[in-house]
Amino acid sequence: MKSIPIDLLDAPRARTALGVTPDNPLSVLDLTLRTREAVESRVKSVWVRGEISDFKRHRNGHWYFCLRDRDAQIPCVVWLSDQYRLPAAPDDGMQVVLFGSMTVFAARGTLQLKVTRIDAEGDGLWRKAMELTLAKLRKEGLLDPSRKRAIPRYPRCIGVVTSPDGAALRDIVAVMRKRNFGARIVVCPAQVQGDVAAGEIAAAIRRIGRWGKADVLIVGRGGGSKDDLWRLSEAVLGRVREERHGLKRLGRSIAQSSSRLVAHKKAQLVTSAARLNALSPLATLSRGYAVARDQEGRALTSATQFAPGADFELLLHDGQVSASTRHVSTNGTTK
DSSP states (O other), X not given: OOOOOOOOOOOOOOOOOTTTSTXXXXXXXXXXXXXXXXXXXXXXXXXXXXXXXXXXXXXXXXXXXXXXXXSOEEEEEEOGGGGGGSSSOOOTTOEEEEEEEEEEETTTTEEEEEEEEEEESTTHHHHHHHHXXXXXXXXTTTTOGGGOOOOOSSXXXXXXXXXXXXXXXXXXXXHHHHTTOOOEEEEEEOOOXXXXXXXXXXXXXXXXXXXXXXXXXXXXXXXXXXXXXXXXXXXXXXXXXXXXXXXXXXXXXXXXXXXXXXXXXXXXXXXXXXXXXXXXXXXXXXXXXXXEEOTTSOBXXXXXXXXXXXXXEEEETTEEEEEEOOOOEETTEEO
């Protein structure tokens, strides 16, 4: 009978997950990307307080610095695309509150805080932005006194660049009515807050200039929209919540420290009590010893204090015994 060749196929092997065995390891990039995914999914955007240090403006436009306090520090980055939200770059040593999210910089495998907002204590960043703007205007000669023009005492036409729905326009009209100032008001509408405000205000000023019939120009805005006040309200509430959590943590720390201190003092007290008990005459008596005392209650601690026929008392742990001396031996000599 002719034999038939039979080939056996190997059963498919289950592929092990990456990084589980040395035969199927992770790449460094895979590991950093997994770490970044874990960090970004677990740690949400947060407000953090600290001090700016090692600020650097990279040639690519990004800002890099450390945020630190007395006990720790974290690398931070502000991407170029997020800097338009900030009035100015922070300075080293500035106390700030940052808003951002944690991530991992894969190229170096380091944790860093990706910052999208910086609030300096007081008006630090806004004051710096104003100083930088004034310095730029002075350098360009735009603030030179020779460029200033006299304002008409009684202007006939007043141009106003502002929001037509804002409080600033109502205030201007109210003041003019109060002073019975019979001048014409021409409004050139523009957004006076938000990301597009600067461009619209500049365009409105140029439009008034081309029109050429205004004696004076007012560029004004009110005290802020309700949205601004709600943003401000949330910031205050967030700060209150943060401080409340800080007080709770401090309270727990004080309670734990107090408990540890009390336990330590109790242990010291127990140790001292044990030492005192070991040195106590009563403890000595309880181990089977006795103390001899004369009639006045003085302790008799030497055989030379006894005389034949003399009465004395033995003090035991549970009472006293009256005794009398029959004879005394000292160093082999008997009385």
